[in-house]
Amino acid sequence: xxxxxxxxxxxxxxxxxxxxxxxxxxxxxxxxxxxxxxxxxxxxxxxxxxxxxxxxxxxxxxxxxxxxxxxxxxxxxxxxxxxxxxxxxxxxxxxxxxxxxxxxxxxxxxxxxxxxxxxxxxxxxxxxxxxxxxxxxxxxxxxxxxxxxxxxxxxxxxxxxxxxxxxxxxxxxxxxxxxxxxxxxxxxxxxxxxxxxxxxxxxxxxxxxxxxxxxxxxxxxxxxxxxxxxxxxxxxxxxxxxxxxxxxxxxxxxxxxxxxxxxxxxxxxxxxxxxxxxxxxxxxxxxxxxxxxxxxxxxxxxxxxxxxxxxxxxxxxxxxxxxxxxxxxxxxxxxxxxxxxxxxxxxxxxxxxxxxxxxxxxxxxxxxxxxxxxxxxxxxxxxxxxxxxxxxxxxxxxxxxxxxxxxxxxxxxxxxxxxxxxxxxxxxxxxxxxxxxxxxxxxxxxxxxxxxxxxxxxxxxxxxxxxxxxxxxxxxxxxxxxxxxxxxx
RNA sequence: GCCGCCUUAGCUCAGUUGGUUAGAGCGCCAGAUUGUGGCUCUGGAGGUCCUCAGUUCGAACCUGAGAGGUGGUACCA
Numbered sequence: 034x035x036x037x038x039x040x041x042x043x044x045x046x047x048x049x050x051x052x053x054x055x056x057x058x059x060x061x062x063x064x065x066x067x068x069x070x071x072x073x074x075x076x077x078x079x080x081x082x083x084x085x086x087x088x089x090x091x092x093x094x095x096x097x098x099x100x101x102x103x104x105x106x107x108x109x110x111x112x113x114x115x116x117x118x119x120x121x122x123x124x125x126x127x128x129x130x131x132x133x134x135x136x137x138x139x140x141x142x143x144x145x146x147x148x149x150x151x152x153x154x155x156x157x158x159x160x161x162x163x164x165x166x167x168x169x170x171x172x173x174x175x176x177x178x179x180x181x182x183x184x185x186x187x188x189x190x191x192x193x194x195x196x197x198x199x200x201x202x203x204x205x206x207x208x209x210x211x212x213x214x215x216x217x218x219x220x221x222x223x224x225x226x227x228x229x230x231x232x233x234x235x236x237x238x239x240x241x242x243x244x245x246x247x248x249x250x251x252x253x254x255x256x257x258x259x260x261x262x263x264x265x266x267x268x269x270x271x272x273x274x275x276x277x278x279x280x281x282x283x284x285x286x287x288x289x290x291x292x293x294x295x296x297x298x299x300x301x302x303x304x305x306x307x308x309x310x311x312x313x314x315x316x317x318x319x320x321x322x323x324x325x326x327x328x329x330x331x332x333x334x335x336x337x338x339x340x341x342x343x344x345x346x347x348x349x350x351x352x353x354x355x356x357x358x359x360x361x362x363x364x365x366x367x368x369x370x371x372x373x374x375x376x377x378x379x380x381x382x383x384x385x386x387x388x389x390x391x392x393x394x395x396x397x398x399x400x401x402x403x404x405x406x407x408x409x410x411x412x413x414x415x416x417x418x419x420x421x422x423x424x425x426x427x428x429x430x431x432x433x434x435x436x437x438x439x440x441x442x443x444x445x446x447x448x449x450x451x452x453x454x455x456x457x458x459x460x461x462x463x464x465x466x467x468x469x470x471x472x473x474x475x476x477x478x479x480x481x482x483x484x485x486x487x488x489x490x491x492x493x494x495x496x497x498x499x500x501x502x503x504x505x506x507x508x509x510x511x512x513x514x515x516x517x518x519x520x521x522x
Numbered sequence: 523g524c525c526g527c528c529u530u531a532g533c534u535c536a537g538u539u540g541g542u543u544a545g546a547g548c549g550c551c552a553g554a555u556u557g558u559g560g561c562u563c564u565g566g567a568g569g570u571c572c573u574c575a576g577u578u579c580g581a582a583c584c585u586g587a588g589a590g591g592u593g594g595u596a597c598c599a
Contacts, residue, residue: 313534334599336599479558
């Protein structure tokens with residue numbers, strides 16, 4: 034007989050994809066349930082759209098024939114049309130709103146959550162598939178719509194379990210910087226973009242770093258050189274003055290900003306928007322310490338047209354090794370008035386907020402606001418003998434009928450291993466229905482939690498076994514009631 | 523994308539100037555204990571030393587290329 038080489042695939046999830054087990058899922062589902070409830074309280078309705086979109090609907094990351102998968106996962110349908118997995122929930126919403134423009138009652142307020150995919154290099158905490166949760170208002174140009182989104186974001190994060198003091202929402206308006214840039218004579222897009230990128234790095238590089246990036250450029254510790262925006266000295270001073278306008282209260286910040294960006298038409302418009310957002314937030318009861326104006330908030334996305342906001346974790350977070358973890362923002366959003374018009378040609382103002390669900394879960398864990406829930410196993414019915422399997426299943430059915438998770442051990446191991454199995458699964462109890470019990474019309478139930486507690490005081494295995502901690506034999510008819518009592522503690 | 527560092531058992535890691543059969547702790551399985559989870563003791567399974575090529579009598583160790591991971595940087599819808 035000849036040896037045939039059998040191909041054995043290596044069992045592994047693709048790079049940047051991950052499996053999630055019960056404990057993680059429980060935490061994420063809990064977050065989604067609580068956030069959904071809050072979003073519905075604000076009058077947002079649920080919407081689910083397809084994972085795939087036609088590539089042209091996703092916007093600027095159009096797959097072209099040479100590099101169809103740049104940034105997105107794309108494939109060509111049998112009618113030759115390019116489809117791509119959505120990379121966020123905003124572009125599909127814009128498509129949906131455009132498609133049903135005539136039928137939607139506006140403003141249309143919807144929330145959505147689900148997986149999104151990005152075909153890019155994964156890193157720690159950065160996956161190619163992750164769950165996003167969005168809430169958006171389509172069809173309202175009022176700054177108050179932005180304010181409501183901000184209030185909803187604050188309420189949602191708190192409902193998810195982030196304590197009031199753990200996160201802040203930083204608010205800004207694109208119009209401020211646009212006005213300022215126009216005034217100092219920056220008009221070509223490349224330079225504008227470079228300024229936005231520089232401003233965005235204030236928290237990481239500090240004023241000095243930003244100053245370099247606004248000017249000639251900056252060389253980092255590794256020696257790599259980043260080209261700057263090449264503003265002149267006046268321009269740099271103006272942008273730094275703008276960045277310096279961050280203050281504690283909302284109205285104080287506005288007053289300072291007015292000094293810097295006032296005088297330009299767009300800047301004035303941005304100030305008016307922010308003022309109205311501030312008024313609405315105060316009315317909504319959103320504390321100035323939790324949602325404030327921060328001129329350094331940019332959000333890289335080019336499609337934002339007005340207000341932008343970012344939710345950030347406050348305080349430092351350390352990992353298991355005690356190393357500082359840079360968490361970045363846990364969510365963000367803003368106003369995008371041109372996205373729907375891409376389809377319809379009609380201006381349809383929209384604003385929204387989104388966050389990554391597992392990232393929020395990680396933030397909750399890191400900030401000590403939540404721990405992974407312990408996933409309890411079912412009540413395990415020990416399988417003693419082949420002949421009595423029917424009895425075991427009757428027990429399992431009775432327990433399930435009473436709403437108690439239960440299973441008959443279906444492995445091939447002996448009793449000791451079955452006890453171990455129940456212990457590992459963190460089962461609350463084990464049901465022993467051996468020949469003795471069946472003959473006597475009784476059932477033995479072992480409270481594993483009680484046993485876990487009692488085991489601390491016992492040293493020898495003999496004593497431990499002789500004591501049969503937490504174990505009781507009761508009439509068969511009392512099985513369900515007895516197990517219930519154990520579960521209730 | 524660019525720069526640095528790393529890759530040895532399921533996990534965390536040790537491994538002498540390049541020298542026979544590559545180790546530890548934890549975890550896993552079994553026994554001590556024929557119907558009892560913890561503790562303890564005893565035993566066992568588990569390795570293409572990331573891959574390929576080269577140098578060498580001889581490579582986990584040296585050289586080169588590649589892959590994966592990681593930190594920084596760039597980009598980020």
